[in-house]
Amino acid sequence: MKVLIIGNGGREHAIGAKLKQHHDNIELFFAKGNGGTESIGTNINLTEVNEIVHFAKDLQIDITIVGSEALLVQGIVDSFHQYGLKILGPNKKAAQLEGDKAFAKQFMLQHGIRTAKHQAFTNAKTAIDYVTYQKFPLVIKATGLAAGKGVCIAQNFKEACDYINDILLNKIFGDAGNEIVIEEFLDGFEVSVLSIFNKKNIYPFISAKDHKKIFEGDKGPNTGGMGAIAPNPLYTSNIQQDFEKNILQPTLKGLLQDDLIFSGIIFFGLMVVNNECYLLEYNLRMGDPETQTVLPLLNTDLLKVVEDAIDGNAITLDWKHEHSCCIVAASDGYPGNYETGKSITGLNKISTPYFIAGANKIDNKFETNGGRVLNIVATSDSLHEAKNKAYEAVHQIHFDGMYYRKDIGLI
Ligand code: AMP
Ligand code: GLY
Numbered sequence: 001m002k003v004l005i006i007g008n009g010g011r012e013h014a015i016g017a018k019l020k021q022h023h024d025n026i027e028l029f030f031a032k033g034n035g036g037t038e039s040i041g042t043n044i045n046l047t048e049v050n051e052i053v054h055f056a057k058d059l060q061i062d063i064t065i066v067g068s069e070a071l072l073v074q075g076i077v078d079s080f081h082q083y084g085l086k087i088l089g090p091n092k093k094a095a096q097l098e099g100d101k102a103f104a105k106q107f108m109l110q111h112g113i114r115t116a117k118h119q120a121f122t123n124a125k126t127a128i129d130y131v132t133y134q135k136f137p138l139v140i141k142a143t144g145l146a147a148g149k150g151v152c153i154a155q156n157f158k159e160a161c162d163y164i165n166d167i168l169l170n171k172i173f174g175d176a177g178n179e180i181v182i183e184e185f186l187d188g189f190e191v192s193v194l195s196i197f198n199k200k201n202i203y204p205f206i207s208a209k210d211h212k213k214i215f216e217g218d219k220g221p222n223t224g225g226m227g228a229i230a231p232n233p234l235y236t237s238n239i240q241q242d243f244e245k246n247i248l249q250p251t252l253k254g255l256l257q258d259d260l261i262f263s264g265i266i267f268f269g270l271m272v273v274n275n276e277c278y279l280l281e282y283n284l285r286m287g288d289p290e291t292q293t294v295l296p297l298l299n300t301d302l303l304k305v306v307e308d309a310i311d312g313n314a315i316t317l318d319w320k321h322e323h324s325c326c327i328v329a330a331s332d333g334y335p336g337n338y339e340t341g342k343s344i345t346g347l348n349k350i351s352t353p354y355f356i357a358g359a360n361k362i363d364n365k366f367e368t369n370g371g372r373v374l375n376i377v378a379t380s381d382s383l384h385e386a387k388n389k390a391y392e393a394v395h396q397i398h399f400d401g402m403y404y405r406k407d408i409g410l411i
Contacts, residue, residue: 003303004029004056005037008075008376010328010357011288015065015294015302016040017355022301029061033398035366036356039133046183053079056342062086063306066264069145069285073099077262086310090284092259097282101143101181104282111254114246115279116271118183124168127180131160137185142167146174149222149335153185166339188273190280191232192290193243196317198309200250202266206297206319207240208233208290208312209411216407223335224372226410228293230324234272234411243270243277251282263309292355292375293326323383325390325409327376332401342368342399350393352378368399383409 003019004024005012014038016028020040028072029042031052037043037338038347046052049071056064064080065087066072071169075092087094089263096103102120109115116139121127131154140163142150150173154160160182167177191213194205208230214220247268255261267283267290293304299318344359354377374397378389386408394404
């Protein structure tokens, strides 16, 4: 069995490691992978849809799993299907639910999926006229893919105008900012729910909590995620029922009705306000670092889950009744500019699992080459213990400028 995983972060390393756990003899390929994935498979230096499709065809790859969103929006799944190749992910049409926030909001509205009230704009003056009469804070989003950086919570009229002009006139996100969505600010707590869609049903995973801001106490700019825990302790069974009734079921009905049918991941980004779930966004790939946090709790064979999703079979998911904590070690300066090429020591001293997010392997040693560098994960019977084990491991590791949040897992 040959499996190709597309992406180069800790998420892809974690997916590969989980597949290997149940299938020692599986042959893994990563496009383009990183210093961690090369110890469990073969990294191939391909990033374009056409190149990757031809590689998969020539090598007779059995299954491909797409980690990152950009290629999904470009239609990599459609290209694979043209050659009869099996791939986990949405087709180009369905990928708009992640790649175009105006499309996603319209879908939510049409199918009664609970979400913040919103308006979409392409014209800066009309958008500014609209915000003149709104209450602050107000949330302004570029509709295209902006690597998690396209959202501004404007505290006042001036901030809103500046951001609208930056996106629609100054084009700080290029074409990803041809349109904006302006929506009401929801004051609650966030929950990440990953799930898998087999063309017929959506099967939710256990919940997770991401820590998106760079600094402790959720301060500073947003990052890709500085750590996560699973399950999310605030996600009670009542809230879960509310999610299934008001978000998951209407999403499934909408996908089937609108012919947005695929085999792939649906990641629901939720805001919970007064015990009611609101859908902030869909991502149609696994979360990072949610994946690194959640997969260690999965008992079920991940390859079987993926195959069942692709073949449209019913899916069984069995989870450990444990807690997981993942801490991200990042380069000083991230999410802004940072230096690379710092040598990493101490990984041989830790007994918890870790995934490489942004490091190369040179002469059998790891050197940093990204903003987020390492994901250290620990599981245990209690969240407290999982957190302590993860931090104990982090304390053994060193590279120049290593930065991590000290409050991952504090609620
Ligand atoms: P998104 O890319 O839409 O998930 O937004 C990124 C982040 O911005 C979310 O994880 C939230 O922290 C925040 N955010 C987005 N929309 C809202 C909203 N309507 N109210 C409050 N915070 C929001
Ligand atoms: N951790 C959030 C994301 O993957 O989008």
